[in-house]
Amino acid sequence: MLTPRKAAMIAIFILTALYLLHSTNNSSLTSPQQPAESPRAQIKDLVKEASTPRTTGQPESLNQDLSRPYPPPRQIATKKTGTQQPLADPASKSLREQLQYQFPYDPEGKFPAYIWQTWKYTPASGEFADSFRAAEASWTEKHPGFVHEVVTDEAAVYLLRHLYASVPEVVEAYKALPVPVMKADFFRYLILLARGGIYTDIDTTAIQSATEWLPKEVPRSSVGLVIGIEADPDRPDWKEWFSRRIQFCQWTIQAKPGHPVLRDLVATVTQETLRLKKKGPLSEKSLGKNIIEFTGPGVWTDAVFSYLNNPEYFKMEGKNVTWETFTGMETSKKVGDVVVLPITSFSPGVQQMNAKEPDDPMAFVKHEFEGTWKPESERIHPERNQ
Structure with missing residues (x-):
């Protein structure tokens, strides 16, 4: 017999069931399940979210040959960078001031775990030369956990447009440089200024990890x-072979982002390039100086010495820092926040200027002196520099 109490309980049960059924249907209508995203699509989304240049710098349409599409290590903002104030009237500021604002230097920060190289093709391309594969792979093998990217010439333009969007004259200068090797020179300064890490030429082999480049007693925060010494000639006719008595190599450089040497050099190359561009289309002859002096190791060496002798950065006590400070070195030497490595570190096995062999404890990087992106007349060989 259906009593009033049982009838009320049945009614409550039916109403509850109808309410739950209605809620479920509405949920399925408003929140349909999406199909699982493919790994390739996830990679594209990741690259797009990171604005692509943080790894290879390739736009999505050029992203078919991504060799290592994983995100770079995230940098923790420090007080110096986190309290950055808006730059008042950027147009009234000098190029150096704009670069300093966009890429502030934190000397106590960590070296970013990036390895940058540039070449015509990525290692994922069938056009990548077999002669470079072992050398390129050595950097990944010696630096597990680092983001290692080979940036193509085409991708470099997109990368620099992104990084230097607020300083467009830098990109204009890069595009105006008339010789590919000059673009390659300028790119290394630009990528290190903006992102830091290690730049190294495609024809270099990592002998030891960068974690071993500095002596244990030297704090990384200092x-x-x-940098390394490329040339330390003691012969009287050294000017016929090298551009400087002590010449710093720029085929391998490690830097923290925003370093003043890089900032000043980027400003110098940009201003000089645009000054000449106003006179007409640029060519190698119209530069007024050779590549070594315009973007290569000559101007790079000058920029380092200029920094080491700048009273704005250092308290000048006694005589200036000159080539004599570094000649005949067999171990590293620290001047301010710059560590200079002996010629053996980045030029082992050249069999001159007291460079030791690649098995020496101070040998860190071997350079094959290929220079294959250059015309034959411009290629660098161990026995001469020009």
């Missing part, structure tokens, strides 16, 4: 730039 170093912002690591």
